[in-house]
Amino acid sequence: MGAGHSHSLERPPRASERTTLILSVIVAAVLFLTTIGAVAVWPSDWSMLRSVPTTYEGATWESATVESVDPDTGVALVTVSGQEDTGAQELPPADLGTFDYEEGDRIRALQLDTGELIFGDFERAGPMLVLLIAYVLLVAGIAWWRGVGALLGLAAAFGIIVFFTVPALFDGANPLVTGLVTGSGALAMLLYLAHGFNSRTTTAYLGTLAGLTITALLAWWAVDASSLTGIWSEEGAHLELSGRSVDLQGLVLCGIVIAGLGVLNDVTVTQSSAVWELRAARPDISRWNLFRRGMRIGRDHIASTVYTIAFAYVGAALPAIMLISLYDTSVGSTLTTAEIAEEAVRTLVSSIGLVLAVPLTTGIAALVVGTDAIAREPSQEGAVAGPQVARAAAPTAGAAALADAPPPVLEPEFRGRADE
Template sequence: MGTGHAHGSHRAGPDDGVVVPRGPRAVLLGSLALALLATLIGLLLLWPDGAEIDEVADGVSFAAPGVTFPTATVEEVQPACASQGRIEEDCGNVVVTVDEGAGKGDPATVSVPPEVSTSGLTAGDRVKLLRTPEADGMEPSYSYFGTVRTGPLLVLLAAFVVLVLVVARWRGLFALFGLVFSGLVVWQFMLPALVLGSSGLAVGLAGSAAIMFVVLYTTHGFSVRTSAALAGTLAGVLLTAGIGVLATSATRATGIADETGGILSAVAGELDFQSLFACAIVVAGLGVLNDVTITQASSVWEIRAAAPAAGRLEVFASGMRIGRDHIASTIYTIVFAYAGTALTVLMLLQLYGLPVGDLLATEEITQELVRTLASSIGLVLAVPLTTGIATLVMPGAVRDPQS
């Protein structure tokens, strides 16, 4: 219909205008079939047992028994206290009324951090409280847990979905489907399997391959062009995983960068955090890797359609010129994405004034550098790999019969 022919056709798709030879097409699709089989076997072998997950979850509690998290409406927001850490009656507090959950109707005055007081919180907003039940004749006590942000987040999500559908139309719809599927794979397969102690590398490879098979074909259609991009993506995933394992071992990264790792180790038993870190490296590079490989495959296809008389080396060279530009812009994307998410950490490190060598000895900096560099190396190598695969699948130069 609109997105492309099935693989059984001699053409990669009705919009490609390129006849794909039977031999290279069979090799490409056969290789992907083997990769799909390996992925399915990996999913079956690594799929977590629901009963075991429930058993682990039952042994983990976020709060003490009897503690609940009611919702309250803000009645008054006091200004932040002038002296940090000092609690006074007329500053640093929020006056609320519980309107949902345990203690409904109770008035309460709870202390909040200064950043909450100055965040724009106002009367009528809703907050989550932590309610400790009565004990030894004492009344229930309340403390601030967080601000209810569901409304604005839903509006933001709705704006995102609508804009994607309006601008990208059917492609946008399929992309959203792929995004939901990816989330389900991570939430239903990868995270539970990792909690139960499965190999992080194996889980990362199986889950990432499953995501890429579905996302690429649903978003870009069943065509040989998409298959070439998928082959390049899977090769890039393997390279990124291998580089991540080597870099983790060489840098002696522990995989535990903050207190979250320690908590997870305590509640989930014996976990190989270096293996978990390898899985994180693979997942971190998926989105950008997918972007680069589909662009490269499409570029090669368009070059061949526009220049049927060009030799394979010429097509490869033209595709690589596009790829080099894409690599340059994508590397900036990766680096600035990290800088944006870790801006406050970077500011604090600058104030410390420690030598670069001392900073590199910290687990947080080492892990981010390993994750960023391993993903970037895999990305860079995926460009010539995908370009080469697409070029080999392409037919050779077509001579002009009138020449």
């Protein structure tokens, strides 16, 4: 019987059948609403994808290898792939500041119908492919099937963004609805493919949706109240000149909603797992104390993730920060310029959603995992949980006083003797 008790801790806690049914109904309702929202903003045209040419008429993009570089003029002699018989060709120096060609560089050059070559960019497929392969192998090797599921979910989520979100925004769809539909659909694929179909994953999913909804509503207000137009960025200006009727302010809103997905997902999955492990280690504590212990972990997670978000956005906006710092303006004026304000609002909105998602997810997890939801081996389904758990569940004054106390050092031995 002692061995049987230890086996029960080898499997994670589970929700009751009634709780599982309720969770299934809630998720089904969320996915139903997501489907309705997707139908409402479904793009009617995908022809805008890859519709803008990147070459002149009669010109083609070619891959070339730098054979040598003239140190005085900066002109490079390159060999174009597939045109080795013509010999080395001249490539004029590129306007890259202090960066020059080096022998062996792989170049992407535009070849005009006259045969002249114009520098386009460096080819980076090789190094990036090496990094991608290393990343996939490490994730699959360390995280096993969860890692593989996460990679598949990530690919599916990017597919949603490319083939649904982007065409919908080009089609003039409501950006708030588009962002929420994208988030709900992408999260479902990411979470369930990576973590499996179980109550713990559903808890993280619902907690993330709650945080995402708060983030979306707050972003909706903040973008309008702060008059963020989206036209000040280089990409926004190009979109404005592309001839497409894109709502740039709505694009900022949708971008804030989607940007919050990753951080929210990280926090909610961690909180859900923490509560499940706490329940497995202490099946005798109440839901309230389980929530309190989970929030101890959540507070540390909030503190670390908040400055993680801030530094991530600062890193992305570093060139803009450096440029603006050159101007003779006050700190207040600098922080409220369009370039900085957009990143600041994005950081603040995402951080507020993150902070609120932690107690929401922890509370849902404490309710879902229950007080007597420790899974047993199949042969013990009809067995009693054990004298120690029964005594902990008894409504005695001593049990209530010890509910929030840390587990004694000899608790495993005590449990073993009780089972015997």
